[in-house]
Amino acid sequence: MEQTQPHDRQPPTAGSSGSILIGVDLGSHHIRTGAVDQNGKLLDFQREPQQGDTAATSSRAIADQLIAAAGRMIAAHSGVGGIAAIGVALPGLIHHETHRIVNLPNAPGLVGLDLYTEFKNAFGVPIYFENNANAAAFAEMTLGVAKGESDWLYLHIGSGVGAGLVLDGKLRRGKSGFAGEIGHINIDPEGIECPCGSFGCLETVASAPNIVRRTRDRLRKDNTSSLSRLGAVRGFTYDDVIASAKTGDDLAKMMLQRTGFFIGRAVAGVINLLNLSMVAVGGSPAGRAFLVPAIIEETRRRGFPPVRDDCRIVAAELDGEAGVIGAALLAARE
Numbered sequence: 001m002e003q004t005q006p007h008d009r010q011p012p013t014a015g016s017s018g019s020i021l022i023g024v025d026l027g028s029h030h031i032r033t034g035a036v037d038q039n040g041k042l043l044d045f046q047r048e049p050q051q052g053d054t055a056a057t058s059s060r061a062i063a064d065q066l067i068a069a070a071g072r073m074i075a076a077h078s079g080v081g082g083i084a085a086i087g088v089a090l091p092g093l094i095h096h097e098t099h100r101i102v103n104l105p106n107a108p109g110l111v112g113l114d115l116y117t118e119f120k121n122a123f124g125v126p127i128y129f130e131n132n133a134n135a136a137a138f139a140e141m142t143l144g145v146a147k148g149e150s151d152w153l154y155l156h157i158g159s160g161v162g163a164g165l166v167l168d169g170k171l172r173r174g175k176s177g178f179a180g181e182i183g184h185i186n187i188d189p190e191g192i193e194c195p196c197g198s199f200g201c202l203e204t205v206a207s208a209p210n211i212v213r214r215t216r217d218r219l220r221k222d223n224t225s226s227l228s229r230l231g232a233v234r235g236f237t238y239d240d241v242i243a244s245a246k247t248g249d250d251l252a253k254m255m256l257q258r259t260g261f262f263i264g265r266a267v268a269g270v271i272n273l274l275n276l277s278m279v280a281v282g283g284s285p286a287g288r289a290f291l292v293p294a295i296i297e298e299t300r301r302r303g304f305p306p307v308r309d310d311c312r313i314v315a316a317e318l319d320g321e322a323g324v325i326g327a328a329l330l331a332a333r334e
């Protein structure tokens with residue numbers, strides 16, 4: 001699904017004092033860590049499976065694994081003395097002033113821990129916690145597809161659906177740091193219940209688990225898809241849906257297209273409100289090729305013409321390293 005190698009991998013280098021930034025990114029199944037220079041150039045990148053499940057009982061294990069992963073990356077890059085700051089990207093809501101994790105659907109037990117203080121105590125360098133979509137947005141605006149864009153939105157389509165909003169060239173977090181929750185925009189009043197308590201949120205159809213759920217439902221009516229055979233053997237994932245679409249499977253292509261239409265409904269509302277110049281679609285790189293054309297099509301159908309004609313909808317440029325790079329750069333700048 002994503003590259004585990006950086007675009008430009010180099011052997012670890014001994015940094016001058018305080019010049020290297022460390023990024024840590026908690027995904028739904030993996031923890032990614034990286035070392036970057038002050039310009040965001042990736043010097044090292046590692047990805048490891050998350051240990052244990054994400055139930056509340058294993059939150060301590062996840063916290064320990066995050067700290068250990070950061071520690072290994074620091075050790076490989078000349079020790080704490082050479083590290084300027086550590087940024088941590090998390091797939092949930094981070095209160096911008098208190099640095100507390102307020103909501104983290106994949107690992108709810110982490111909400112009760114003061115992970116920020118644990119990082120501070122463990123490493124003694126500036127620590128920065130950020131939402132993962134915001135971190136990826138910052139990486140894209142620094143060295144990816146959104147360089148030079150002033151008003152644009154980064155969309156993350158993964159185990160959740162999130163966004164990073166940039167206005168006047170600045171990442172906008174709202175009052176408390178919770179801006180960008182496009183996944184909880186209602187797109188279907190008759191839709192299924194969302195974990196947030198509402199019904200028919202974008203996330204209930206466009207997150208990876210919900211794309212799989214909708215595809216599974218559809219397979220009950222149409223068993224000609226290659227996913228039918230896969231489903232009978234071991235079940236299938238969002239990556240499998242994308243892989244089937246790439247081989248030309250009609251049902252898989254249709255499911256991704258319809259997902260893009262749902263996302264396009266929400267995007268049309270957002271660009272109507274904000275007159276954005278760009279929407280960049282992140283998440284699984286292989287999935288972007290299927291989602292982007294459908295999002296464009298639906299946005300053309302539903303957006304206010306002068307506004308939608310002002311806005312380009314494109315695939316994001318960076319891969320699975322975006323969260324690591326963005327968190328690290330934000331740690332140096334905030």
Ligand SMILES: [Zn+2]
Nearest residue numbers: 184194196201
């Ligand atoms: Zn919701």
